[in-house]
Amino acid sequence: MESLKFHFTPVDAARPNAVNPHAQPTTDRPEAVAMLRDAFGDGVTGDETYAGETTVFVAKGRIAEALQRLHADGYSYLADLGGLDRFTEDDRYEVFYNVCDLHRGRRLRVKTRVDESDLHLPSATGVYRSANWFEREVFDMFGLVFDGHEDLRRMFMPEDFQYYPLRKEFPLLGIPGSLPLPGHLPGEDLSYDPFPAASSPTPKSFQEPEVSGE
Amino acid sequence: MADPLFEEGFLTTRLDYVVNWARSNSLMPMPMGLACCAIEMMAFAGPKYDVARFGSEAMRFSPRQADLMIVAGWVSYKMAHTIRRIWDQMADPKWVISMGACASTGGMHRCYGVVQGCDNFLPVDVYVPGCPPRPEAVLHALMDIQEKIRNDYSLAQDYTAGKIETLDRALVGAERPRIVAPDGNRIVTPDILYTQN
DSSP: OGGGOOTTSOOSOOOTTSOOTTOOGGGOOHHHHHHHHHHHGGGEEEEEEETTEEEEEEOGGGHHHHHHHHHHTTOOEEEEEEEEEOOOSSSOEEEEEEEEETTTTEEEEEEEEEOTTOOEEEOSTTTOTTHHHHHHHHHHHHOOEEETOTTOOOSSSOTTOOSOTTSTTSOTTOOTTSSEEOOSSTTOOOEEOOSTTSSSSSOGGGTSOOOOOO | OOSGGGSTTHHHHHHHHHHHHHHHTSOOEEEEEOSTHHHHHHHHHSTTTOGGGGTOOOOOSSGGGOSEEEEESOOBHHHHHHHHHHHHHSOSSOEEEEEHHHHHHOTTOOSTTBOSOGGGTSOOSEEEOSSSOOHHHHHHHHHHHHHHHHTOOOTTOOGGGTTTTTSOHHHHOOOSOOOBOTTSSOBOOTTGGGOOO
């Protein structure tokens, strides 16, 4: 029944080196990799192309310079910036920068890795002003400190929150007593998140049903 | 004037009823639109579902002018303080509708940043289930609020004296507190103004 193929269903296993027919030529940028390798040498720690999209890995200390170089090359728009917790022993955190050249129609992804022992990395706000709130979000969620950011405060969580919620070890349901709620009456003291301890002193994150082995 | 209803206290009771009737038919919602439920709340206020039929079309974005807060959407811990502050700024008497699963229980947002139900910091009167609820459901919640206001405590009825306990339940058949006529055995129903016996 060749005619009844469901083209929207992913039937094939992932093939890293296969040609992606949907890849856009805008994202395949070997010349940007070559340009960065010429300029920074060992500062570029690697590159990969997956599904027609080029990613350059840059050493943490030189990420701001690399972005400055890309900006001068025409990648004048920082579309996105975010963090990842890879939960590995080395280079645990990763920060990605999606940069875009609106005039020539080019896109490039730059990544840098941050080890758990030193959570500092240079800020991109000196190059792209749009990095400001993105970096605040990464600081809020992962605790990475962007040196040179002029206003590195928490973005979403309350400013006195002590944890970094998107780290893998953070429990999904939160830590009891970490977030204040208004009291039940005006002028009453703050109460502390009643949800994890609502029905029992054990946090509900420890009571979640788990998939048992067969 | 043989009817015991027309004995002492009649005027006060009736005034209460009129006040409650006026309040219930001129609720001014404070639309606390926090997420997608706010879209349904707009439909609830719009011409198709038309909350103006119930006298609540005047949405007030100032807490000083509103007496019904509709919490529509999920409440984060950070937002809870703002909502509570707005609630404290609203003038009494005031009511709350917790609209949708997220505002009532946290809904699908079972995670660290979301308050698991806005009744953790607000005195909620009516919970509306749904994700999001249909505008009809919000209208029903509004009608429940209206019924609650119409059955509100009366100045003429001293509930602390226990008069409600002496009420003949078999005769009046009511479970919830209602306005009782001075003879003690008749409920002042919302249609009393139109009853001519």
